[in-house]
Amino acid sequence: MKSSNLSFILSHAGKQKYKMYASVVFSVLTALMNLVPFILIYKILETLLGGGGQTDGVGRLVAWTALAAVLHMIFLLLSLAFSHMAAFSILHEIRVKAMDHMGKLPLGFFRKHSTGHIKKAIDEDVEKLELFIAHQIPDLAEAVVTPLLVIIYLVSLHWPMALFLLIPLIFSFLSQMLMYQGRADMMREYTTLQGKLHSTIVEYIRGIAVFKAFNLTARSFHQYTETTKKYLEFWIKCTYDTMSYYTVGLLLIDSGLIFTIPAGGILFLRGSLSGAAYVMFLLLSSVFLQSFRKLLELGMNLSMLLAGANQIRGILEAEPQRDQQQGALSELSGNVAINNLSFAYENEDVLKQVNLQIPAGSSVALVGPSGSGKTTLGLLLGRFYDAPHGAITIDGIPIDDIPVKTLMDQTAFVFQDVFMLNDTIFNNIRLGMDKTREEVEAAAQKAQIHDFIMSLENGYETVLGEGTGIKLSGGEKQRISIARVFLKDAPLVVLDEITSYSDIDNEARIQQAMQKLLENRTAIIIAHRLYTIKNVDQIVVLDHGRIIEQGTHEVLMAKRKIYHSLWYKGEGGVRSA
Structure with a gap:
């Protein structure tokens, strides 16, 4: 069974996978340190709003909050450092492997694949892997861990109130599911059009002397204008097809306070939700839902990256020319x-x-x-x-x-x-x-x-x-x-x-x-x-x-x-x- 494109990318990590693991660990620690100050703020509010004028321990809590903020910065830097070192090393490895493998392919491969398609795969599609490995893998780890920690913490404060936050989330996911229907076909079309665009640009540059001799510009190069027109039409269609679903999804994710303020206010007035807990729900509801917004953006970028990875995979998995390893002759006479x-x-x-x-x-x-x-x-x-x-x-x-x-x-x-x-x-x-x-x-x-x-x-x-x-x-x-x-x-x-x-x-x-x-x-x-x-x-x-x-x-x-x-x-x- 053919492995997924994501598995294919990760299979080329080699020794760099340990740097990727380290990046994910530090990204999780970053998410944890991002939540710690909110917990400490809650403790400070409890102390200050508890009555009696007791402020013992507030200074210590403030110091711990500052330390958590510093640790957040350190863990974030370490996560990015490890992910970037792994990313550029993997990019180098994939490019070297691809170029070496192309040298073993029969010329028939290059008749079927234009220079533009191959250039796009080796250059642009491989470069996208840097974005995925250096940024999106640690971002993905943080985007998954942060809402999980937040919802666990909010449930511990007041579980009925925490359930209100799931309402906009469910509707947002339904909207996004509708938007992603047919996305695979869209990505295949996008990759094909980009390859054609690269090919026509290469063709125009190679034939620039002829075009100048006949006083032709890029606009009068029919193949180029047709390809750019189709590329524009593709993105206009994509925008119209996805705009409504995407907008509704974002509005629902950004609407956390619309649910939190009235629900929390009623519970607070009834005395079933403390003032400190109410403030924490107001603060963390946005953090919780914004983490899912990052997940949605990562999903969109990941679909484009995996479509590009399929092009790289097409080169690396192309059948090489059969080669006899054991030679019958070390020197030929030429008969x-x-x-x-x-x-x-x-x-x-x-x-x-x-x-x-x-x-x-x-x-x-x-x-x-x-x-x-x-x-x-x-x-x-x-x-x-x-x-x-x-x-x-x-x-x-x-x-x-x-x-x-x-x-x-x-x-x-x-x-x-x-x-x-x-x-x-x-x-x-x-x-x-x-x-x-x-x-x-x-x-x-x-x-x-x-x-x-x-x-x-x-x-x-x-x-x-x-x-x-x-x-x-x-x-x-x-x-x-x-x-x-x-x-x-x-x-x-x-x-x-x-x-x-x-x-x-x-x-x-x-x-x-x-x-x-x-x-x-x-x-x-x-x-x-x-x-x-x-x-x-x-x-x-x-x-x-x-x-x-x-x-x-x-x-x-x-x-x-x-x-x-x-x-x-x-x-x-x-x-x-």
């Missing part, structure tokens, strides 16, 4: 065999019964029209996705049986869109690998990027990223990416459209780097510019997910079929369809 491989994104077939042999140390180019399955085949070789039909083997071993770490250590990728850290060029090339400065510079020289780096004022210590003022061209980014591959020195490499964003000078340098890169490595090259792969060992032509042709450039040109057509459509292979 690749693809047998009857089929793959689909949701219901869209991308690859259909692909069969291909790639001998170790050879270079194979995948070409074909856009959408023919070239990039997908390259991603499957690195197990970014798992194919449900067919098999890929490396050195005769199914890649599903090779530990992911071993596969990643022995495989290198150069993607069409190069990712750059907001960090130094040195760290961008090293990318977490345990390599020396000399090794990094040697890799950069092989990638034909060393001279460019040294032309920069800070050389390898030049910081890349937003706000640095350093902008690299697409070709320069590609050469840094190629330097990473040289540094990794993997026997199997996949190159995806690495010259697509390059000018003539950068492309020439990339071609020089590629000649060195392909030596003694198994290489799969995905290309649109056919002249860049003219000299590879084997060219494979894909169309609609199937292999249509394969062979060397000369053989395929002689066949005068699809490859021949692509070559001349691209004016000598400069571009293909």
Whole structure:
């Protein structure tokens, strides 16, 4: 049976749960110290109103009242200190676990969940846990204990009078129950809308150059305006649906004196309620009912928090990619065999019964029209996705049986869109690998990027990223990416459209780097510019997910079929369809 979202949150407390327990204990003590002064005031009133002018012990009671007020402050500070230490430690733990877990998920997860939804879960929804753990858990303990202590004390003073306080409470709870009907569906809609809002904001920022080029503002971005409009309509509907119940509930809770004053006055005049007790009921009736008001507010915040926690849970409980713990190989030679491989994104077939042999140390180019399955085949070789039909083997071993770490250590990728850290060029090339400065510079020289780096004022210590003022061209980014591959020195490499964003000078340098890169490595090259792969060992032509042709450039040109057509459509292979 699936545990509740609240149990899920608390299960990640770990060692921090003891700090949470301490926070709750001090919160209960805070509630107790909050009540003690009222009891002492009652004793003082009894002494003063008892007649006879006796004031013995009043000074001592006043001193105890002051001490209770000081202890209340100390216990409150300790409760908040422990709860905040636990909260930020748990937030750190959950974020680290979530990021680590996402690294183990197949790319299919990120196709189904937008960047905005994931960002909201990791950032905003996790941050809400701080409010819950640091404030609402101790507040909840105090809000439960305070009315319980108050009603016990008031019953001990005069139980019929104490029953009057339950009348507004019962009606307030009935009103709140009506308000919370359908709340779960409302919270799910709220979470969905917030995720869409985050996604559209991210999309707008990413496409800001295009929007500016067409003189479009956020208001003219239809998807953004529609999402914000739906978000506004959602809150207006929520307000109208809950306003009457919420208002009635608050009025009833705030109406304690309306019941206490007349009822207590009648009992006092009849002599069945002492003046000191009457004053205590007037003072504590508001304390008793206001504690329930805090409970109602906590309930509303908790429902929103648990809806957000469900998003975090969706990430942490997503099925990770199956990983073989015991590796059959510590090093791969790169002999690749693809047998009857089929793959689909949701219901869209991308690859259909692909069969291909790639001998170790050879270079194979995948070409074909856009959408023919070239990039997908390259991603499957690195197990970014798992194919449900067919098999890929490396050195005769199914890649599903090779530990992911071993596969990643022995495989290198150069993607069409190069990712750059907001960090130094040195760290961008090293990318977490345990390599020396000399090794990094040697890799950069092989990638034909060393001279460019040294032309920069800070050389390898030049910081890349937003706000640095350093902008690299697409070709320069590609050469840094190629330097990473040289540094990794993997026997199997996949190159995806690495010259697509390059000018003539950068492309020439990339071609020089590629000649060195392909030596003694198994290489799969995905290309649109056919002249860049003219000299590879084997060219494979894909169309609609199937292999249509394969062979060397000369053989395929002689066949005068699809490859021949692509070559001349691209004016000598400069571009293909």
